[in-house]
Amino acid sequence: MARAHTPARKAAISAVAWTVALLIFFPILWTVLTSFKTEGQAVSTPPVFVFFDWTWENYATVQERSNYARHAMNSVVISVGSTLLALLIAVPAAWSMAFSPTKHTKNILMWMLSTKMMPAVGVLVPIYLLFRDWGLLDTLGGLVAVMALINLPIVVWMLYTYFKEIPGEILEAARMDGAGLSAEIIHVLAPMAVPGIASTMLLNVILAWNEAFWTLNLTAAKAAPLTAFIASYSSPEGLFWAKLSAASTMAILPILVLGWFSQKQLVRGLTFGAVK
Amino acid sequence: MATTHTRAAARLTLAPSVILLLAWMAIPLAMTLYFSTLRYNLLMPGMESYVGVENYGWFLTDPAFKAAIVNTLTLVLGVLAITLIGGTALALLLDQPMWGQGIVRLLVIAPFFVMPTVSALVWKNMLMHPVNGLFAWIAQSLGMEPVDWFAELPLFSIIVIVAWGWLPFATLIILTALQSLDSEQREAAEMDGAGPVSVFAYITLPHLARALTVVVLIETIFLLSVFAEILVTTNGGPGTATTNLAFLIYAQALLQYDIGGASAGGVIAVILANIVAVFLIRMVGKNLES
Known part of the structure; x- marks a missing residue:
């Protein structure tokens, strides 16, 4: 051979x-x-x-001098909060497109994908001005909303590809047995959909944790997550490499561990189901 | 059986996603378009006036714009070249039987999960610093002159940093595709006396075509708007050596407060991204049917 x-x-x-x-x-x-x-x-x-x-x-110095815990907490709130918000909006949409597709379903999915292609700089100016006028600059709420919106297409798509794999016959059987809409969701769909939702959540938390365009442009001292906090080490005065390293290690380790568990979801989510 | 009941439910469940995305896209984009026709500077509030396409003329003839376009393309193509060639090579390597394959895989994909500001600062300081950096020490140990990366090769340095982050992505996608390759086909070709090169060229590569296309298109979308790596390392400089389109628009808007000019740049960026998007949408659309 x-x-x-x-x-x-x-x-x-x-x-x-x-x-x-x-x-x-x-x-x-x-x-x-x-x-x-x-x-x-x-x-x-x-x-x-x-x-x-x-x-x-x-590690002690980074925490004392710069209030690391606060920025880490901001990262958690922004990534988890935006993910939950996106899921809340996306689950019903993905569910109905997967199980009751209409002739528009494909177009809607394609259009959602196309919104992801819009470069962030194309809307930086209006979003910045709107945030300024609405008092949302440097607030966690504002960033949670933006992150949920920029990741919404990926979340819908990922959920859609997972839901698509749930056999439709099971649903029909449940309907024949007279299960109502809510019973259908709670007893039949939910148990089968949980793994897909969990995977989607994982990938989305990772993406939101590392996002560094909106977080850098829309936050200052108060709501800055770790991406923006680490960027403050770029100031040229003095070399604090050991402290930079400590801050960086804390910023990347949790997400690295999550990432290692999400290899498959990563491929699927970022290719919109084109490669599985 | 699409009853009116389910159709109404479908509409109801879809509405929040569609309306929110539509609002997120249409409203700011319309505002960008509108601002791009104004002389509008944040330092002179209340002085806005309609100037037609003047901002576009100004933006397009700005020497920084030409530099930004060239830098954007160089950055995208440079990172694509490194990640596609490196990713294919790595995926072929990782597909072989070896000891500790799982751990090797984890090590290789790790950079993808490092946030851009961390990777940029770690590379800039601890590796590429001309005096204290590790590369400088290696160069000196080998009796060579250390390279002052960000002064001599600024754009190349950024390409290396960004490529380090995207190499795992390309590797992972290509590896996933490789693993779905029918091994019988390959073995049959080998039985018929095909060498490793022709097996790769005539069997593996065609099989990878779709995965490679996906990598190119998705990376392009993200690479067109590289921002954080530039902000924390070079701030677009020296001069405009590392200013890409995203950074130029940011600088115009938030450093020079020129809302009109920045908006014109934003519209141009959207048009460029759309050209790329058309290809990706077609491609994923085909996959959806199959």
């Missing part, structure tokens, strides 16, 4: 793959390592890799 999977071949491929994977992962690893150094060690040449005096000091 042409491709014999000899142990030698497997070892060689493993070695190459691990090397490449570690190189790609290195910037993250380096950030985590640096977060445990002193500021002096963080900028030292030659760099220290593992043999330095590990310290938690940066």
Whole structure:
């Protein structure tokens, strides 16, 4: 056979793959390592890799000086809040399009997708001015609304592709048995739809957590989530790499863990079901 | 059996999504269009006046606009080239049997989950800093002159940072597509004496065509509006070396308070994005039918 999977071949491929994977992962690893150094060690040449005096000091300092917990809380409120709001709006829409499609369903889905293509800068000016006039600049409520709206098309689409996979016969059987609309949803649909809704939620939280156009432009000190808080480290005065690393590590680790669980949903959600 | 009951229910369930999205799209877009015809500066409130297409003429002839278009395209094409070639290579590698495949996969996709401001600052400071950065140390250790990345190769540096974030996305999509490839077909070709190159060119690549197209189109949508990475690393500079269209419009509106000019830029950005969108919509539409 042409491709014999000899142990030698497997070892060689493993070695190459691990090397490449570690190189790609290195910037993250380096950030985590640096977060445990002193500021002096963080900028030292030659760099220290593992043999330095590990310290938690940066984590404490970041919290004390900049009120990290508040920005982390803002991130949680914005990402989870916008996801729940989007789900609330999207679940009924996706449900009816999946189970009672009309001749307009496809056009509506396509149109929703097209709204996602609108570049944010195209509406930055009016949204900024409206937010200013309505007193929504630098408020959590304003950002929750914007995030829910920009992710709504993805949420509808993802839910739609999941709901589509629920066999319609089950619904018909329930209807034949005389189940009303609400009974249909609670007893038949809900148990089968929960995994899809959970996946959608996961992906949407990740996307909202990392969104950095609207969060940077519409927040200041009060409602700034972690994306905007980290950006404040870009000021050129002084090098605080160890503290930057500590703040960054805290900002990315929770979402990295969530992300690792959501590989499949990621593919499906971001390709609008075109690749599964 | 589409009864009037279900039709009414469908309308009711769809209404919130459709109305909200319509409002989110149409109202600001109409306002952008309207503002783009005004001389409107936030520093001179109450002085707004209708100027027709003057803002467009001004925006289109601004040397910064030409630079921004070139930078936007360079950024999109550069990142696409890196992520498509790198992603295909990585996906082919990860598709092979190996030890610890699950962990390797986790390590490779990790950068996608790093927020743009973090990746930009980590790369800019800890890796690409001309004195204390790791790359500078590696260059010195090898007896080379360290590169001052953001002064000498600013746009390239941003391309590298953005590509690092999108490489996992491309890899993941291509890998997902690879795993649905019928292995019997490939083995049959190998039995017939096809080498690895012709198997890749005649069997694997055609199978990947759809996934690759999806990667190109989706990345393009996101890459056309790269913003945070530029804001925290170069602020569009030096000069306009790293100013893309998104950053130019932001600077025009929120740094120079020129609402009219920025709105004209916004309309142009929408038109450009629509050209790309037409292709994506057609493509996903076809998949929906199949």
